[in-house]
Amino acid sequence: MSVTTTATSVSYIYQEGEVYSLPYEYQNEADVKASYIDSDGNKVNLAYNVDYTVGGSTVTLIAALPDGVTITFSRQTEITQQTELPQQTITKAIETAIDKNTMCVQEIATDQGTLRAEFNAFTANINQTIVRFEQSFDEFKISINQAIVNLEQNFDEFEKTVNQSITNFEQNFNDFKKEVNQTVADAIAEVEAIKETAITEMNDIKDETQNIANNVNVFIPFVNNGTLSWTNEAGLPNPAPVNIKGEQGSPGKDGVDGTDGTAATIAIGTVTTGEPGSSASVVNSGTATAAVFDITIPRGDKGADGTGAGDVIAAADNTFTATNTFYGVLKTKSDMQAVGSLPTVLQRGDSNIQAYTLKNGLSRSVVFRDTGDMTGYAKTFIISVARSGGTGTFSIGSNNGIGANTPTVYMVDGALPDIADGEVLKIAMEVNEPANAIFIYILGKVAL
Incomplete structure (x- = not known):
């Protein structure tokens, strides 16, 4: 066997029923170790020939693992040298070298075990630090919550204090208002008392003077604006005038200003x-x-009917200035032209009076829209609308235009009336560019 790769482990996302490939060589199937990390972060080792089997370059899982975990297959070769070569110089040298390499590997493994133990101790220390931090944070959170509770209690007490202060102020203000009202009432009573006393004294003086005058017929008293003066019929010197008006009382305190009323x-x-x-x-x-x-x-009264007969012809400028009752045909070169496939848009042109017939479900909405130069344009046109059955409606549309402006439509006589079957409605449309307006007049409605 040769070792052609440096890989010693490989990881896969677990899928039930899948066979996993090994990208490295091994000497013993039991040297291939399988493990995964559970949802708590702990490493779970699987048992060879119990949870998995190894054959060739593949691993087959026997145990069912949690969905989505990462499973790792690593080679962990037992660090021993079990081969003993024949006692020859060259083979002995090779065996000695292999023994030495095995011992070096064992030492490296021992160092790795020491490092792993130190790392595990470090990890445990970190976890303990995290636990202590979480405990400290929980205590801090409890302290914050208690501080919030204390703040709310202090705020409630502050609110009670403010409300009590407002109540005390209102009570003091009411007492002050009562005191002012009482002071004003006392001043008025005092003035009335002084007035009554002065009137009584003047009446007493008047009676005494009258008695003297009646007896001696010399002096006659006269009171004007609180001043007592005298006259006599004998021409004798009169006594000096006497001011019998009492002293003016002290002004009362000003009342409290009332609140401003709402503006109308x-x-x-x-x-x-x-x-x-x-x-x-x-x-x-x-x-x-x-x-x-x-x-x-x-509305103004209808004018008297004319006495003429026959056709009525529009004035030279085609502007109707009044509504007339007539017999015959109304003739006019109206300067209004219907445009489009549905003749509901009116413009300046060379057609006669526009006439529409409502039938079936057909409805008409008529507008005047001319984007040309309409400066100074002011004309009145006639529109005739008849109904021949159906439920269609007639109206004046909103998309009107006089030159570049959008005019306001005024229904001078109110809303258009309903049109019964067999009736004809006559209306006048006044297009007035100077006023940027369209005026709609109801001329009348007749049954054919």
Whole structure:
């Protein structure tokens, strides 16, 4: 046998039923040792011919191991020299050399055993240090938890102290307020007493003076702003005026300022167009401090019918400035052109009044969108919508455009009414570029 590799061990991930290859040579099958590390980190040695067998360059496991462990197969040759050569010079020299190598290997193995023992002792010392550290950490954690408990208790006591201080302050403040109110009440009572005394004294003086005047008919008293003066009909010198008004009482203490009230707000709620002839109204649907005004403005009365007959022709600029009742055909070159496969997008163009018929489940949503130069453009167009059965709806869409701007759509007369089968709805669309707005007017609805 020759030794062609330096490998002495090999490791595999355990899989049940697998046969493992050995990449090294050995002299005795029992020299191939098998072991693995369990989940606790301990090394578990397997027994030859009990847990595994060795044949050729392969190892077969008999025992079932835990899934996923790493199994190691290592060669551990017994360090002995059991071969004795014939007593010849050359063979004796070879045997002596082999004996010497065997003894050297044994010594190396002994040194390795010593190192292994020292390493195991070092490992045990490290493990003991870890245990002591964990114990110290547990004690530290207990100390921290106790400190937290003490802090919470101290905080609870502090909170109680603060609450008691607040209660004492409120009690002292209430006592002070009562004292101020009592002082004010005493001052008012004192002023009233002085006033009553002064009135009584003045009445006594008045009665005495009246008695003297009645008896001698000389002096007549007169009181003005607390000053007593005299007149007489005999033209005699009058006594000097006397101030009979009592001294002014000392000012009372100022009362406690009240808290500021909430600032009132006003907002506009709904704005509704009322029926012609009804009264305008403003209703506060909010509160006294947060008013929301819902406004109703009546629509103007319908103008008198015209007296003409026949067709009605639009003005030269195709702008309708009023709604008229007429008989005949409404003719106009409306400057509005429907575009697209579904004619629901209107632009400037050269077509007549746009007309739509709702039938089946078909719905129409019409918009005006023209991205050209619309500067100063202000025109009113007529749209006619009829229903011929079905449940489709008609509406004014939101994707409108006047030039590069998105206008606001105003439903001047409110929401569009429902259209019954056989009815025609007439509406007017005013496109107003200066106002960046589209105004929708309901002209009327008739049954065909």
